[in-house]
Amino acid sequence: MLLVSAAAFSQDGAEVDLPEAAPVPQELPERESARETPPPEEVEPESDEEAGEPQADETQQLPEEQAAPLPSPRPAPPATPAPIRDTAEESVPDEPRTTRKSTTMPSEEIACRARLRELGVAFEEHPPQSEPEGCEMAHPLTVSSLGGGVELEPDAVMNCAIAEANARFVRDHGQAQATRHLSSRIAAVNQVSGYVCRPRNGTRTLSEHAFGNALDWGAVILEDERRLDVRAYRRGSPEAIFFAAMRKAACGPFTTVLGPGTDADHADHFHFDLAERSNGSTYCR
Ligand SMILES: [Zn+2]
Numbered sequence: 001m002l003l004v005s006a007a008a009f010s011q012d013g014a015e016v017d018l019p020e021a022a023p024v025p026q027e028l029p030e031r032e033s034a035r036e037t038p039p040p041e042e043v044e045p046e047s048d049e050e051a052g053e054p055q056a057d058e059t060q061q062l063p064e065e066q067a068a069p070l071p072s073p074r075p076a077p078p079a080t081p082a083p084i085r086d087t088a089e090e091s092v093p094d095e096p097r098t099t100r101k102s103t104t105m106p107s108e109e110i111a112c113r114a115r116l117r118e119l120g121v122a123f124e125e126h127p128p129q130s131e132p133e134g135c136e137m138a139h140p141l142t143v144s145s146l147g148g149g150v151e152l153e154p155d156a157v158m159n160c161a162i163a164e165a166n167a168r169f170v171r172d173h174g175q176a177q178a179t180r181h182l183s184s185r186i187a188a189v190n191q192v193s194g195y196v197c198r199p200r201n202g203t204r205t206l207s208e209h210a211f212g213n214a215l216d217w218g219a220v221i222l223e224d225e226r227r228l229d230v231r232a233y234r235r236g237s238p239e240a241i242f243f244a245a246m247r248k249a250a251c252g253p254f255t256t257v258l259g260p261g262t263d264a265d266h267a268d269h270f271h272f273d274l275a276e277r278s279n280g281s282t283y284c285r
Contacts, residue, residue, distance in 0.1 A: 109139045112160035119167040120147030126157050135197035135210035146170050150186050156194030159212040161274055165253055166215055173249035181242040184222040192218035192269050201265050208256070214273035230269050232260045251284035258285055
């Protein structure tokens with residue numbers, strides 16, 4: 001009101017016409033309409049890789065970037081601001097393709113790396129990944145060993161959480177099962193997919209691989225140099241019992257466990273991921 005009174009008179013006291021000063025509410029019809037347009041892939045067929053994984057967040061209405069054609073299949077990563085890194089204490093290299101030019105590593109990422117070191121995991125920082133399709137990793141690692149003398153072959157890019165989950169799984173379950181059923185220990189895990197920017201097979205929904213939140217095991221190499229490909233084995237054979245035990249043990253440490261028998265896409269590898277699910281549920285098939 002004070003503003004209006006002051007503006008209603010010129011400096012010499014003459015009344016002047018009030019300009020239409022009332023600000024017009026700024027509407028953003030384009031953004032709004034973009035938001036209201038649902039992504040076209042609401043209905044997922046069941047026969048895809050990671051098919052049937054409950055997508056608790058499929059109704060998520062706020063993809064991080066309006067222009068991204070594919071919504072994130074999991075809750076958007078925390079939209080942390082990107083303060084300028086002022087020291088070189090974190091060795092996350094800048095990378096031209098990232099939309100976050102330089103970020104301070106969140107405390108949980110730092111803590112996760114400390115746990116990896118305790119587990120003996122061998123890793124290096126990897127440049128952040130951000131693709132127009134929506135694939136994104138803010139703090140990737142290149143992992144070459146899962147600790148305890150277990151190599152990861154070949155090296156794979158993944159997030160810290162899935163690296164830790166795999167390291168703990170091998171240490172806490174894998175070695176015991178290999179010793180018990182195969183009379184040897186795991187010397188290496190042959191991985192066939194870490195970070196990959198792609199949708200789940202046959203869909204437009206991004207795979208957990210697109211966030212580095214999944215690792216596929218193609219084979220286990222034992223200390224006695226046997227190589228056990230992940231596949232169906234003769235029922236009752238030590239290999240079949242070992243892999244069945246591994247698979248059962250993996251459900252929980254990983255929220256998604258798929259493999260031979262799940263569908264044709266998983267006939268020759270285990271898919272382990274840490275997809276976020278409501279109520280801490282798991283999807284193991
Ligand atoms: Zn996979």
